[in-house]
Amino acid sequence: MMxxxxxSASAGEIKEIDGLVQExxxxxxxxxxxxxxxxxxxxxxxxxxxxxxxxxxxxTEVAKVLAEALGTRLIRLQCxxxxxxxxxxxxxxxxxxxxxxxxxEKSERTIAEKEKQxxxxxxxLQRPLLLSIMEExxxxxxxxxxxxxxxxxxxxxxxxxxxxxxITVPELGTIGxxxxxxxxxxxxxxxxxxxxxxxxxxxxxxxxPSFEKEMKIVRARLPGVEEALSRQVVRLxxxxxxxxxxxxPGVSETLDCVQAAMALGKNRLDLxxxxxxxxxxxxxxxxxxxxxxxxxxxxxxxxN
Amino acid sequence: xxxxxDNPDQLGAGIVAFCRFAHSHGLSNGMQQTLxxxxxxxxxxxxxxxxxxxALRAALCSSQxxxxxxxxxxxVFWTAEQSQPDSRNHQSPLRCVTNLESSASRLxxxxxxGNASPAExxxxxxxxxxxxxxxxxxxxxxxxxxxxxxxxxxxxRLLRRMSIRLSRRTKIEARSDYVxxxxxxxxxxxxxxxxxxxxxxxxxxxxxRLVIFLDISGSxxxxxxxxxxxxxxxxxxxxxxxxxxxxxxxxxVSDLLRTRKLSEALSGLSQRAPxxxxxxxxxxxxxxxxxxxxxxxxxxxxxFIILSDGWDTGEPQLLAQELQRTRARVRKLLWLNPLxxxxxxxxxxxxxxxxxxxxxxxxxxxxxxxxxxxxxYL
Numbered sequence: 001m002m003x004x005x006x007x008s009a010s011a012g013e014i015k016e017i018d019g020l021v022q023e024x025x026x027x028x029x030x031x032x033x034x035x036x037x038x039x040x041x042x043x044x045x046x047x048x049x050x051x052x053x054x055x056x057x058x059x060t061e062v063a064k065v066l067a068e069a070l071g072t073r074l075i076r077l078q079c080x081x082x083x084x085x086x087x088x089x090x091x092x093x094x095x096x097x098x099x100x101x102x103x104x105e106k107s108e109r110t111i112a113e114k115e116k117q118x119x120x121x122x123x124x125l126q127r128p129l130l131l132s133i134m135e136e137x138x139x140x141x142x143x144x145x146x147x148x149x150x151x152x153x154x155x156x157x158x159x160x161x162x163x164x165x166x167i168t169v170p171e172l173g174t175i176g177x178x179x180x181x182x183x184x185x186x187x188x189x190x191x192x193x194x195x196x197x198x199x200x201x202x203x204x205x206x207x208x209p210s211f212e213k214e215m216k217i218v219r220a221r222l223p224g225v226e227e228a229l230s231r232q233v234v235r236l237x238x239x240x241x242x243x244x245x246x247x248x249p250g251v252s253e254t255l256d257c258v259q260a261a262m263a264l265g266k267n268r269l270d271l272x273x274x275x276x277x278x279x280x281x282x283x284x285x286x287x288x289x290x291x292x293x294x295x296x297x298x299x300x301x302x303x304n
Numbered sequence: 305x306x307x308x309x310d311n312p313d314q315l316g317a318g319i320v321a322f323c324r325f326a327h328s329h330g331l332s333n334g335m336q337q338t339l340x341x342x343x344x345x346x347x348x349x350x351x352x353x354x355x356x357x358x359a360l361r362a363a364l365c366s367s368q369x370x371x372x373x374x375x376x377x378x379x380v381f382w383t384a385e386q387s388q389p390d391s392r393n394h395q396s397p398l399r400c401v402t403n404l405e406s407s408a409s410r411l412x413x414x415x416x417x418g419n420a421s422p423a424e425x426x427x428x429x430x431x432x433x434x435x436x437x438x439x440x441x442x443x444x445x446x447x448x449x450x451x452x453x454x455x456x457x458x459x460x461r462l463l464r465r466m467s468i469r470l471s472r473r474t475k476i477e478a479r480s481d482y483v484x485x486x487x488x489x490x491x492x493x494x495x496x497x498x499x500x501x502x503x504x505x506x507x508x509x510x511x512x513r514l515v516i517f518l519d520i521s522g523s524x525x526x527x528x529x530x531x532x533x534x535x536x537x538x539x540x541x542x543x544x545x546x547x548x549x550x551x552x553x554x555x556x557v558s559d560l561l562r563t564r565k566l567s568e569a570l571s572g573l574s575q576r577a578p579x580x581x582x583x584x585x586x587x588x589x590x591x592x593x594x595x596x597x598x599x600x601x602x603x604x605x606x607x608f609i610i611l612s613d614g615w616d617t618g619e620p621q622l623l624a625q626e627l628q629r630t631r632a633r634v635r636k637l638l639w640l641n642p643l644x645x646x647x648x649x650x651x652x653x654x655x656x657x658x659x660x661x662x663x664x665x666x667x668x669x670x671x672x673x674x675x676x677x678x679x680x681y682l
Binding site: 017033034037038040041044045047049050052092094097098101111114115118119189190191192195198199200201202203204205246 | 332333334336337340343344347348354355358359361362363365366367368370371485486489490492493494540541559562
């Protein structure tokens with residue numbers, strides 16, 4: 001969660017889609033026109049954006065970079081199974097309330113007055129969704145990460161929130177958003193989201209990048225790296241993706257691999273280096289076996 | 305269609321028509337998304353045709369499959385030259401060819417629903433009191449080819465509804481297990497903060513996990529394709545479903561079954577399932593599962609479902625032993641046997657007899673009705 005507001009030319013207004021691509025590039029994220037279009041539409045039409053794709057392809061980063069580009073706060077809600085209102089929206093600070101009750105024991109106030117004081121904002125723990133509504137200065141970016149891990153009931157609640165942008169706390173009344181947040185949802189497609197939620201959102205699918213795009217990403221994120229090493233790693237990873245692995249490597253794995261090679265002091269990949277850094281590319285025992293079975297040597301020779 | 309670009313009113317109508325066109329060719333967009341598409345076109349403008357298509361794509365798609373189909377549909381609809389009818393845009397007759405095991409047992413089911421002649425259609429409708437009722441009861445192994453398409457559609461629909469009901473059910477169970485702090489505190493204000501009168505809250509939901517262990521050997525031939533659909537539908541609506549196929553070995557296919565289209569799942573399966581020859585080894589396969597995937601999928605909230613007829617060429621003792629190990633780790637073990645649908649079936653094979661002590665629920669799985677009846681067990 002950050003709130004720097006620096007001198008980006010468009011503080012909160014994204015006028016040109018190209019400008020968006022450039023701004024993202026300046027912040028180290030390689031966005032294509034399609035993604036920039038989706039973001040532009042999302043911010044202008046006030047619609048949430050659902051970004052789907054496999055792991056490690058930069059879905060979460062989009063929200064972070066957007067917040068920086070707009071100069072607003074990023075509020076992140078990490079979804080998981082069993083996520084409920086008390087973790088996502090708000091919870092009362094029970095310990096503080098119990099203490100306050102004890103302290104008030106001898107006071108002259110009526111019970112109704114005491115109750116009102118106990119259930120006031122001072123005792124309210126604001127979780128991400130409520131925080132996003134109560135933001136004072138400018139529309140924040142609300143990132144709802146891995147929504148496919150939450151359950152249908154939570155999705156239904158979220159849908160209501162995305163329509164009205166208001167939360168009702170029984171003791172405090174209804175709190176409406178001063179600035180409608182820019183909402184980005186990400187999903188790893190581990191399950192089908194509800195139709196109602198999908199219809200509500202603009203959609204963007206992030207696929208594995210092409211060779212050129214992945215090279216651009218490596219250059220942007222790891223500026224000091226030798227071009228030849230980057231090319232080799234990217235070609236290798238692209239070849240590994242063509243094998244039928246259970247968890248194909250994403251872009252973060254490519255970056256890990258490059259950094260690992262550099263940490264080992266190598267400026268070219270050889271068989272030994274790849275075997276040492278296998279954990280960067282594959283994440284399960286079966287995938288490691290499959291990779292070895294298809295011959296690391298032959299994959300490497302393809303990437304030279 | 306290029307004329308539409310220059311005329312704003314025509315463009316709006318064109319966009320609406322395109323949305324309808326896309327919907328009829330497989331995209332799942334609705335009215336809300338048509339409105340979004342119009343707003344998007346307005347925001348982006350049509351000066352740049354590529355950007356215009358990107359804007360529509362963001363508005364109308366809601367999945368990877370939509371995304372990949374979109375460009376083709378856009379090109380077909382909006383270009384002036386009439387391209388040849390794109391074969392991708394027509395719904396091909398549902399055709400599932402699955403080559404799951406050794407040459408001794410190949411299974412081919414063709415369900416050409418679209419090619420039935422009008423006379424056949426009528427014949428289907430007239431026969432039987434209600435075609436649905438008949439389809440629910442027909443044994444999978446005896447279903448005539450003309451029924452297959454209808455049976456498939458009905459199965460998918462009803463099983464889907466069942467899955468949705470199951471995935472929601474946990475909310476309704478209300479047992480008081482959990483102290484409701486908020487209400488307790490309120491009640492305690494009068495007593496100076498001592499929580500004397502506690503308030504209770506419903507039990508925290510526990511997510512069920514399903515593990516499906518499906519026998520695809522020769523003797524299960526005629527049933528396994530339908531049981532695969534059973535697994536496919538469950539897989540889509542539960543997050544925690546794992547599906548394993550076995551005959552002489554085990555292969556996990558959970559990820560394959562998570563695609564949007566059944567036909568894609570089936571073609572993926574035919575590529576992944578290895579050539580298994582020889583008789584079924586239930587015990588051996590179960591051991592493999594216990595060893596390699598047990599820690600991951602067999603948990604105390606799991607329901608383990610074996611779909612098999614119990615014909616086993618392995619040692620019954622091995623089967624009993626492995627089943628005992630599995631049973632010890634899961635909440636409930638269900639054995640679904642298509643043969644139970646036969647009158648007078650008695651589980652007299654050694655394998656089945658050895659297994660029964662460890663089975664909580666022994667139920668038939670020979671027709672749609674029996675599969676739907678499982679709802680009360682899960």
